Amino acid sequence: MIAIVDYQVGNTGNVRRAFSSLGEEARLLASPAELTTEYTLAVLPGVGAFGPASARLRASGWADRLISWASEGKPLLGICLGMQLLCERGLEDGNHPGLGLIPGEIRLLKAEKIPHMGWNSVEWTGQPPGFVTAVPSGEYFYFVHSYALFDSAFAAGRTSLGGANFTSMVLRGRIAGFQFHPERSGRAGLALLSEAADFIRKEVP
Numbered sequence: 001m002i003a004i005v006d007y008q009v010g011n012t013g014n015v016r017r018a019f020s021s022l023g024e025e026a027r028l029l030a031s032p033a034e035l036t037t038e039y040t041l042a043v044l045p046g047v048g049a050f051g052p053a054s055a056r057l058r059a060s061g062w063a064d065r066l067i068s069w070a071s072e073g074k075p076l077l078g079i080c081l082g083m084q085l086l087c088e089r090g091l092e093d094g095n096h097p098g099l100g101l102i103p104g105e106i107r108l109l110k111a112e113k114i115p116h117m118g119w120n121s122v123e124w125t126g127q128p129p130g131f132v133t134a135v136p137s138g139e140y141f142y143f144v145h146s147y148a149l150f151d152s153a154f155a156a157g158r159t160s161l162g163g164a165n166f167t168s169m170v171l172r173g174r175i176a177g178f179q180f181h182p183e184r185s186g187r188a189g190l191a192l193l194s195e196a197a198d199f200i201r202k203e204v205p
Contacts, residue, residue, distance in 0.1 A: 001025050001026070001027065001038055001039050001040060002019055002024055002025065002026040002027070002039065002040065002041045002042075002043060002197070003026075003027060003029050003034070003035050003039040003041065003042045003043065004016055004019075004026050004027065004028050004029065004042075004043045004045065005029060005035075005042060005043065005044045005045070005062055005066070005082075006028040006029055006030050007053075007056050007057055007060055007062050008056065009045075009046050009047065009048055009052070009053045009056055009081070010044075010045030010046040010047055010079075010080075010081070010082065011045060011047055011181075011183070012028050012045055014181075014183045014184060015043060015045050015079065015183050016028060017183070018182070018183035018189075018190060018193060019043075019193075019197075021190060022190060022193070022194050024197070026043070027039075031061075032060065032061045032062050032064070032065035032066075033065075035065055035069060040075065040201050041075045041076075041077060041197055041200070041201055042066065042069055042074070042075065042076050042077070043076075043077045043078075043079065043082075044066065044076065044077070044078045044079070044082035044085060044086070045078075045079045045080065045081075045082045046078070046079065046080055046081030046082040046084070046085060047080060047081055047144070048081060049081075049092055049093065050081065050084055050085070050090030050092040050096050050098075050106055050147065051090065051092060051093055051094055051096040053081055053085060054085060054090065054096045054097060054098060055096075057085065057099075058097075063099060066099055066101075067099055067100070067101070070099075070101050070174070070175055073173070073174055074174065075174045075175075075176075075197075075200040075201050076101070076174065076175050076176075076200075077175075077176050077177065077178075077196065077197060077200065078175075078176070078177035078178070079177070079178050079181065079182070079183070080144065080145065080178070080179065080180070080181055081145075082177065083149075083170065083177030083178055083179050084098070084106045084145075084147065084148075084149065084177075084179075085098050085099055086098065086099050086101045086102045086170070086175060086177050087099075087100075087101075087102045087103070087104050087105060087106055087149055088100050088102075088103060088104060088105055089105045089106070090105065090106040090147065091105055091106060091107050091108070091147070092106065092108070092146075092147050101172070101175050102149070102152070102154055102170050102172055102175065102177065103152070103153065103154070104149050104150070104151075104152050104167075105149075106147045106148065106149055107147060107148065107150065108146065108147055109145070109146055109147060109148050109161060109164055109166065110164050111161045111162035111163070111164050112162050113162065114146045115144060115145060115146040116143050116144070116145055116146065116148075116161050117143065117144050118142070118143065119140045119141065119142055119143070120140060120141065120143050120159050120160075120161065120180075121138045121139065121140050121141075121159065122137075122138070122139060122140075122141055122157040122158070122159050122168050122169060122180065123137050123138055123157065123158050123159070124137040124156065124157055124169075125155050125156055125157065125158060127155070127156060127171075128156070128171060131156055131171055131196075131199055132156070132157075132192065132195060132196075133195065134191045134192065134194070134195045135188050135191050135192045135195070139188045139192075140185075140188070141168075141178075141180035141181070141182065141185040141188065141189055141192075142180055142181045142184045142185045142189070143159075143168075143179065143180045143181070144181065145179060148166035148167070148168075148179060149166060149167045149170070149179070150165070150166050150167065151167070152167045152170060154170045154171060154172040155167040155169070155170060156169045156170060156171040156176075157169030159179070159180075166179070167179070168180060171196075171199075171200070173200075174200045174201075175200070176196050176199070176200050178192075178196075182196075
């Protein structure tokens with residue numbers, strides 16, 4: 001069963017429907033205490049600004065619970081702002097702490113047109129081998145963001161925007177993240193969501 005973190009910052013309904021269409025049972029969890037061993041995967045969605053989302057995670061107790069969950073080697077998947085929150089800090093309107101599970105900071109995209117909104121391609125880095133096989137490199141996914149993680153040792157996918165290159169997918173052991181919205185990216189998005197969820201549930205760091 002899949003747990004979707006419901007901290008009032010994200011399109012939880014779309015994520016839940018995406019997993020349902022894949023034949024996966026997913027539940028929205030409002031309290032960190034609800035995230036128990038009956039769940040095989042925790043999903044952290046998110047839309048909006050890094051600072052308020054980070055504050056809400058910490059005030060609600062979700063930050064500590066997710067850090068503990070990941071430290072136990074359990075699978076965690078971040079989507080859009082949720083991927084950004086996996087990182088060490090975000091520099092949107094200040095300096096805000098993330099969960100510290102992926103090294104790096106979230107910085108403003110230096111492109112002519114932001115927010116980066118719409119379809120763009122993702123090129124797989126090939127690391128780790130076998131992470132993505134169901135969707136070809138260069139496939140298009142749906143993005144909505146103005147800040148991003150740039151260079152990362154854990155980049156599994158990269159995207160270009162007006163000459164700026166950023167990390168659009170990360171994988172570190174059983175922690176994965178998408179800067180884009182697979183749940184809003186049609187068949188390719190659902191195929192990738194399914195493969196990534198299976199991979200981190202099976203992969204041993």
